Structures are given as structure tokens and as C-alpha cells.
Amino acid sequence: MRTVIFRTVAPYLTSLMVLFSIFVLLRGHNEPGGGFIGGLIAASAFAIYGIACGVAPVRRAIYFHPMAISAFGLFLSAIAGMISLPLSVPFMTGNWMKLYFFGVELDLSSVLIFDIGVYFVVVGAITSIALALEERDRD
């Protein structure tokens, strides 16, 4: 699999896919998309990079251990539910906040934080599995 063409293309493909995964994550706010599918796209990006250039560069590039990323996502999602606590609404209520950013109205919500958490859980878990499988292949 480690042909010159693939190795040359892989970094660009990976960065494009990660970018696209973030686009899909944010798009999921009102249209098809969201944290889960975004996370899957990002995880496949890392898997492609791993196949092309080896697992060690991927691990270096994402810096944190995939499981830690996954745990961070879980933490973020749980925190998104806890935002309701000071607002006197039940657990996991979608709380909205309007932000004016250079004249553009931006709706931010705890749902988005939850979705970002899901994104990280999926990225971490799937990347962890994919990298472990690719590593085994090389031994």
C-alpha cells in the first residue's frame, strides 16, 4: 500500500478529510451531519494516514492517546448536560445563547457542546481501534 503516489497524496487527503469532518460536525446543527458521522470521517482520515505513513507518525501527530481523546469527549458531553444545573432546567436540556460576532448572529447551544463531545468519543475510539489493527499488521 505504501506507494509513492499514496504517500504523497495521504497528508493532503488527511487534512482535507479532517477539515471536512469538522464541517460535517458543525453542519449537523440544523442539517444532516453531526458529531457521530463527523467523528467517523476524522477517524478514517487518521486511518488513511496510518496506512500510508505508518502508525507512529499518526500517534505523534494527534499528540494525545486516542483513548484520552475519547475520554475527553465523554467528559465534554456530560458537562454539556450539566450546564442545565445552574439554569434550573432538567438534565440534558438544550440551552441556547445568542452571540453577535461582527454583526453576524450566532446561535450557540449546549447541544453543540454535546455533539462535539460525541465527535471526540468517536474519533478517539475508532482511531484507537484502527491504529491498533494497523500496528499489528506490521509486526
Place this chain on the structure above:
Amino acid sequence: MAASSTAHVDLSQAMNVDPTPLADWLVVMPVAWCILAGAVLLMLRKRTEVQARIGVFALMVLCLLDAALFWRVANEGPFTMVMGRWLPPFGIAFTVDLLGAFFTMTSGLVALAAGIFGRDDVDSTGRRYGFYPFLLLLMAGVSGAFLTGDIFNLYVWFEVLLISSFGLLVLGSEREQIDGATKYAFLNLVGTTLFLVATGYLYGLFGTLNMADILVKAPELRETAPLMTLVCLYLLAFAMKAAAFPVNFWLPASYHTPKLVVSGLFGGLLTKIGIYALLRVLVMLFPVERTELGWVIAVLAAGTMLFGVLGALAQNDIRRSVGFLVISGIGMMLAGIALGSPSGLAGAIFYAAHSMVVMTAIYFAAGIGGRLSGSFLLSRSGGIYASHAILAFTTLALFLSMTGLPPFSGLWPKVMLVKASLDVGEWWLAATILVTGFLTTITVGRIWALAYWKPRAEGAEAAPADRSVPATSVIGLGMLTVLTVVFGLWPEPLIAISQDAARGLIDTSSYVLSVFPGEVPQ
């Protein structure tokens, strides 16, 4: 973006617009706290030296939350919080009644003991592979299962605790662990799939998953819908979870393989989740069908009791023997469910709480004993009484508590169950309970005589006197032993709680009212 132009929507049609009191948060906090703490521990997975400290602290907080929840439910009755402000039955409801709060608190205490015990029982490799994160996530699943008021959500928590238990089961990655875990995983997944199939069927019939809503709708549907089929599916699925005869084979095949603290946790908690689900679904939601199935459950109960104890009697490995005794105890609880009367259910509930504490403690004690004598085989161990008399007596106390001899907590639920069976003329069920108790006494007497009392065999390795027991093991085991002794000598509060919890299962009006204020009770 969508809501900006439509500001005049009447939210009260779909949402709960009253501010939520802080005290209502108690019903989700055990779950949310466990998930948060589990996530933090997972992020700090490589820092093995702080894992135990954070883990035990988190479990202590969990116990406090559970105690506060229990206190509130005991004083004010069931209450509900519906996720995301939606009105029930559309939002997922967390409804806690006395049964749920009682089991949550007991499981919290057991988990705390396991967390303390695990500090020295699990080595740093085991910690790096996530003993404490898995423990916390397991508790999230267990607490969620006890607290949820939505039957599909119950399935989700089953999955959460199942996945965490897979992780705990293979901690150590030895060959026999993988073997045990495969059987455990496969058979449990079959059970969970059945649960899911039954839940899909239930949704097709009722159009709702909220338990209170099911309670309200069941009487009209009973005439036309095939509820009996549904209840049989649930019975099979939960019996599999609870390791009832004849679908119990995954338990003896797997529970002796992991680390002892994990075995203890599983033996104490996981099978009781199956019993809890049976109580919740069969007894509370479908009492008419349960009455029809009463004799089937009674036969299952008797089979489970006898099969369990005979299996235990035949084993040479202490851990396997205790695994069979867990099954035998499940039979006792099934007997209470089979009777279905308030006193029978109270006995089953008390027995479940007692069994959570005592089975975990017995696994811990067996673990310490095995470590001291260097073997879990009855034929090769011995001499613990000579070197560690206190441990030997503690173990004996736990054994007697399990067989139901005074003055320990095992006596009272058995008395309640025997009396409840005689009250309705089921003398054979009462006789089975007593015979099982007798056989259990022989089994544990045999274990104690051979592994603890008997002097060490000639030619065995050096006397175990020089091996010390870590302080954390003593605390973990001591905590649970004190519980069983105290509630053996002073059982009135637990009997009262069990009876109230059983009444709450039969008279469901306060449960329904907590979800649908204003609904006319059945």
C-alpha cells in the same frame, strides 16, 4: 436559527416550563457523576499512582449522592426528572422509587468497598488498562439501570454496564480470562438481544417506552394484545442476565477467571440487575401475566437453587464454588418473585441487597485466603486458621451469613421467604429453600474445613504466616462484613424498607403520579 422568528410558541404544550428544583437532580447525579469521574480517570489512565486516589474519592462521593437520594425517596416518595425538559412520555424519564434508591445505595457501598479493595489487588498494569475507569463506568450503568423509568433506557444502561464488565473481565489478559470472557460476552449479548427484541415488540404494542405510561395503558391493551408472549420474552432475557437455571452456564464459566475484586463486584452486582429488571418489568408492569407465570418462575427458582448449590458442592476450586453459590442465591430471589405477594417480594428485595454485600465480601475473603495459601484449590490449600485466625473467622461469618444462619443478615430474608411461601401453601418451595440452605451449609462448611481449618498438607510450600494482608483489603472486606453483621443483629430498618419497596411495586399509583401528576391512579 430556527427559533429566532417564532418567539410565541406555547412551550408548555411540549415542555416542562416550571423551574427544576435542585433536589430533583439527585436522580441523575449518580449516573452523571460516575460518567464524569470515569472520563477523568480515563484521561489520566497513564498516571497509575493517582488512579486509586481519584477512584476511591469518586466512589465516596457516589455513596454520598446515593445516600442523599435514598433519604429523599424514603421521606418524600418517588420522584421523576425528564431529560431535556420534554414532557413524559416523550422525554426519557428517570424515576426513582424506594426499590431503585435502595438498590442504588447498596450497589454504591459495594462499589466503594471494591474500589478500596482494588487499590492493592489490581497491579499497576491492571490500572493502566483501566480498572478504575471501568469500575466508574460500570457503576454509571448499574445506577442508571436502577434509576431509569424508561424501558429502552434500561436496555441502554444494560449495555453500558455490559461493555464495562467486558473490560473488567479481561483485565490481565490471561488465556483462561479470554476464554471466560468469550462465553460471558456471547451469552450476555444473546440475553441483551432478546431484551431488545422484546422491547421492540413492546413498543409496537404500546407505542410508548415510559414505564409509567405502560402501567397506564396496560389494562386496556390486556384484552387484545399478546402480552403473555411479551412477558415470556422478558422473563427469558432477564433470567439469562440473572443466571437462572437453565440459562446460567455463562456464570460458572467466567466468574472465576478475572481478578478477585472483579469477580466480587460481578457476583455482587451484575446478576442482581437481572433480578431488579424482573422485579421492575414482571412484577410492576405486568402483574397479571406474572401471576399466570407464577408456577413457571417457581419451578425455575427451585431448579436454580438446587442446581446452584449442587454445583457448588462438586467443585474443588473455591472461586468456582462461590460462583455456583451466587446462582443458588438467585434462586432464592426468584422464589420471592414467583410468590409475588408483598411479603415474598420484600423477602426477595432484602435477599438481593444482602446478597450484593455478602457475595462480594465472600469473593474478597476467598481472594485474600487464596493469596495467603497460594492456591484456590481445596485439595492444596489449608492452614489459614493457624496463621490468620481473624481472617478465618471473618470468612466463617460471611459463609454463615450466606447460608442464612443467625446472627447475620442472611437469616431474615430467608425467614421472610419461607414464611411467605407457607402463607400461600407453597410448602414445596419453602422446603426447597430450607434444603438449599442446608446444602449450602455443607458446601461452605466443606470449604472452610478444607481451606481454612485443616493444617497445611505435608510437602506444601512454606507456611503462609509471613505473607501479609494489605490494609486496603482489610478495609474493603471489613466494611462489607460489618454491614452484614449489623443488619443481622438489627434488621428492622431493612425489613421495613424492603416491605415499603415491595408495596411500591404492587401499588404503583405514587410511581405513576410522580411521572404524570394529575393522572388518575389505577
